[in-house]
Amino acid sequence: MTVTEIRSEFPILSSKVYSRPLVYLDNAASSQRPLSVVRKLDEMSLEANANIHRAVHALSARATDEFEAARDAVRKALNAEFREEIIFTSGATASVNLLAFSFGEAFVGEGDEIIVSRAEHHSNIVPWQLLCQRKKASLKVLEIDENGELFVESLEKLISQKTKIIAISQISNVLGCVNPLREIVETAHKYGIPVLVDGAQGFVHLQTDVQELGCDFYVFSGHKIFAATGTGVLYGKKEWLDKLPPYMGGGEMIATVSFDGTTFAALPHKFEAGTQNFNAVPTLIPALELRNVCLSDPLLLQNMEEMKAYVLDALLSDPRITLYGVPRRTMDKIPLFSFTVKGVHHEDLALIMDKMGIALRSGQMCAEPLMDYFGVSGMLRASFAPYNTMDEARYFIESLDKAIKMLI
Amino acid sequence: MSLEETKQEIIDSFSMYDEWLDKYEYLIELGKNLEAYPEDKKTDEHLIKGCQSRVWLDAEIRDGKLWFAADSDAIITKGIISLLISVYSGRTPAEISADDFSFIEAIGLKENLSPTRANGLVSMISTIRQIAGQYE
Numbered sequence: 364m365t366v367t368e369i370r371s372e373f374p375i376l377s378s379k380v381y382s383r384p385l386v387y388l389d390n391a392a393s394s395q396r397p398l399s400v401v402r403k404l405d406e407m408s409l410e411a412n413a414n415i416h417r418a419v420h421a422l423s424a425r426a427t428d429e430f431e432a433a434r435d436a437v438r439k440a441l442n443a444e445f446r447e448e449i450i451f452t453s454g455a456t457a458s459v460n461l462l463a464f465s466f467g468e469a470f471v472g473e474g475d476e477i478i479v480s481r482a483e484h485h486s487n488i489v490p491w492q493l494l495c496q497r498k499k500a501s502l503k504v505l506e507i508d509e510n511g512e513l514f515v516e517s518l519e520k521l522i523s524q525k526t527k528i529i530a531i532s533q534i535s536n537v538l539g540c541v542n543p544l545r546e547i548v549e550t551a552h553k554y555g556i557p558v559l560v561d562g563a564q565g566f567v568h569l570q571t572d573v574q575e576l577g578c579d580f581y582v583f584s585g586h587k588i589f590a591a592t593g594t595g596v597l598y599g600k601k602e603w604l605d606k607l608p609p610y611m612g613g614g615e616m617i618a619t620v621s622f623d624g625t626t627f628a629a630l631p632h633k634f635e636a637g638t639q640n641f642n643a644v645p646t647l648i649p650a651l652e653l654r655n656v657c658l659s660d661p662l663l664l665q666n667m668e669e670m671k672a673y674v675l676d677a678l679l680s681d682p683r684i685t686l687y688g689v690p691r692r693t694m695d696k697i698p699l700f701s702f703t704v705k706g707v708h709h710e711d712l713a714l715i716m717d718k719m720g721i722a723l724r725s726g727q728m729c730a731e732p733l734m735d736y737f738g739v740s741g742m743l744r745a746s747f748a749p750y751n752t753m754d755e756a757r758y759f760i761e762s763l764d765k766a767i768k769m770l771i
Numbered sequence: 772m773s774l775e776e777t778k779q780e781i782i783d784s785f786s787m788y789d790e791w792l793d794k795y796e797y798l799i800e801l802g803k804n805l806e807a808y809p810e811d812k813k814t815d816e817h818l819i820k821g822c823q824s825r826v827w828l829d830a831e832i833r834d835g836k837l838w839f840a841a842d843s844d845a846i847i848t849k850g851i852i853s854l855l856i857s858v859y860s861g862r863t864p865a866e867i868s869a870d871d872f873s874f875i876e877a878i879g880l881k882e883n884l885s886p887t888r889a890n891g892l893v894s895m896i897s898t899i900r901q902i903a904g905q906y907e
Contacts, residue, residue: 381790381791381792707846708824708844708845708846708848710823710824710845710847710848711799711845711846711847711848714795714847714884715792715795715847718790718791718792718795719792726823740844769795769796769799770799770846
């Protein structure tokens, strides 16, 4: 598939902002939506709108089939062993919160420890902090070096008999470095500690096989992989999920209810209380199909590599710019670039470049501990997707230069 | 120049530029040319809350008129606060309190700022009003 072909799937990419062509480089925050996903959402709303798993009527049956087909599609994409290991949530944040609560109830007590990394998104820090407050447990931090790479070798020293779980991102949303998860999982499992992988940024960029990776839990958000918003996944190994109590109580998650006590439904429904996002979840099917094309099509992969090499070189060779997240091996970097410019406020740059038609992210990017580590109040981030073009990458670099000159 | 004349002058200079990029260039110039703000007044009590970037505002009253000084670590924000204080410095508290600040809307500034900046703009305006209220 050529870049032109994939772009034609995303009508919004041909739109204009301030009468200039839109250059969308905020893909790490949310990817754009292809026609296949828009059509699926329409189809579900117009032809199959009914609550799932409940009624016997035809609409409900169709909605249920589509919803469950999405579970199969996710299972396949993650290569999970069982379909009931796939829990639908509203997004990666909801998935981490679910796990932090349920895992915490079952396994975390006073004095226990949880390990996260310095480079986590707030969504993979705060739910664990809340758990620590509830249980009087404490959070330990796996640090990074100045390149933005994890000090994996110090993980073993952080682990103690009190360590209950390790929560780490596949790729940081600020640094864009691929974390050595195999090594982390291996070390953790040596001590019998489960690992949660936050795949919010990783899943769209990397083929991910949870069995090969060996992680115990994995989360991602649908809207970052082309699906509709309000869709998310928590994968958990069956042996773990079976041991965890429910997070929310309500419809669908019960087996029997009486005032003497309630028994819970089997996986995955135990964790899917209340009305599910049954219109949106089926959009994961076309979204995952497109993700698969993006991760396997040689032309699209080559385009991503070219954009990455070009932008990386341009940013690194500009003395005005500091780039954060520069791994020793370029292959460990995804085309996601967070940087600051000496003497220029990130918000000013974002505002000027917005007027040039370029959508960037600016600020703390939900990673304050990381901002503190680098001693900055915020950064500017450009994150590329397979539908971005080399022309856009060049326009971004030229515009950045112009914007800096305007501001200095 | 009266308050109304000053505001009209700003509306006129903004309307000279068709493109928002040029309007921002103008704001950047205003920011760069803003009179230096005393370092010792870069304190929390002078900080305007609700802005993404840091904005400090100081006011003093002389001969019944308010005089403002301001600074920001972001240049466009500095341009915006510069614009505001160029309009409202040297006015009486009563004049400021009676003003509806609608010239901001007339130049289309608010809707062309990012949401966080627009919140900051609202905070700047309400701080200036609040100060005027205190001296009235």
